[in-house]
Amino acid sequence: MNQKNLHKIIQLKPNEEIVAVVHQALAPHFHKFVLAFLLVLLPFFFLFPLFKAGALGILGFLILLASTLYIFGRVFVKWANTVLVITDRRIIDVDQKALFDRLVSEAPFGQIDDVSHRIKGVAPTIFRYGQIKVQMSGNAADIIFSRIKQPARVHDLIQDLRKVIKDEDRDYKEQKLHELAERSSLEEVEAIEQTFRKREMDEGLQELYDEDE
Template sequence: MTSKNVNNAGDSYILHFDIYIFQSAMSIEQLIKLKEKEKIVFIIRRYGLTFFWSWILVFVLFVVPFFFMFWLFNHSWWGQALFFIPVVVGVFILIKTIFIWKKNILVITTHRVVDIDQRGFLDKEISDVPYGQIEDVSGRIKGFCGTVFRYGSLQIQTGNGKVQIVVEKIKQPVYVQQEINELRERYLK
């Protein structure tokens, strides 16, 4: 982006985007507390297309009340309630879906795999598996949609059997499996 043909507005947007990514990575680094000489290699989130039915539900909850808005507003308080309740529920589902998507991540570093599992607004579980404890990594693509859109699940099993990380609906799980195995081999050498 060092070209002189790029206008200032474009530079500002790109700079803002880069800062946003940098700030996001910094908060993840602070959350998982990177060790000395450890670097983040991949940050993996659930594949956005797998939220399709949530997006459809939110769309319906937003749009349908507006089709009946004038009729509902002519029916005193219960008509207004029937208008606002689906819209508020739609906003809540939208916020929760985006929040969970943004916070539920798999972080692959040069030394370990960290699963940050955000299950709700106030429920978070963080699992940490060093490469030395990983016994098996498997990627699985299942079903028609998974095959067409190349998403599936990743399972990481430890040698002691205490920790098992399962990450559902990620893009290209077999590629992620191969990358984890390569990083593991490099780390163990």
């Protein structure tokens, strides 16, 4: 999927940048492409007999060719448009289920509890593709992207971006606290600090509670 089509599917937020666009590995879909290509060649084996049959034969050839091209196009579009988009703020899972059926899910880094990857089986081990699982906080559904190329690298990239976001949030809180301190009394500053500490403690307890579940 090129950048132009990608921007039609997802709406980037102000100052948001795309870090990576990851496709599914081609290896697990190879047999589908081979079969679809053979189907496209099939009408040409009947080219001369159909053309000898006259107008109906030519019409039959064109219908058969259009049908096989549709099958090939469907296989290609599903593979090409199923991508995992990683920006500097979130993960966007674009699942092209059919030519006219697309499911888009997103996971902001701040709502991600854990990220894991898995490679299982002989073919995935040889061709280095596997699964990425993004566990969401609360009741949000997890995001699972299967047959992804080099899942370990994608996993590390997501974890690095999550760490950057956490550091930026911490710096932002400290900056706001400093700005408030310049125009607030000592008692007000202490109250603000206690509020931040309580919020961080609640978030930590919530993470422990989620892990126990």
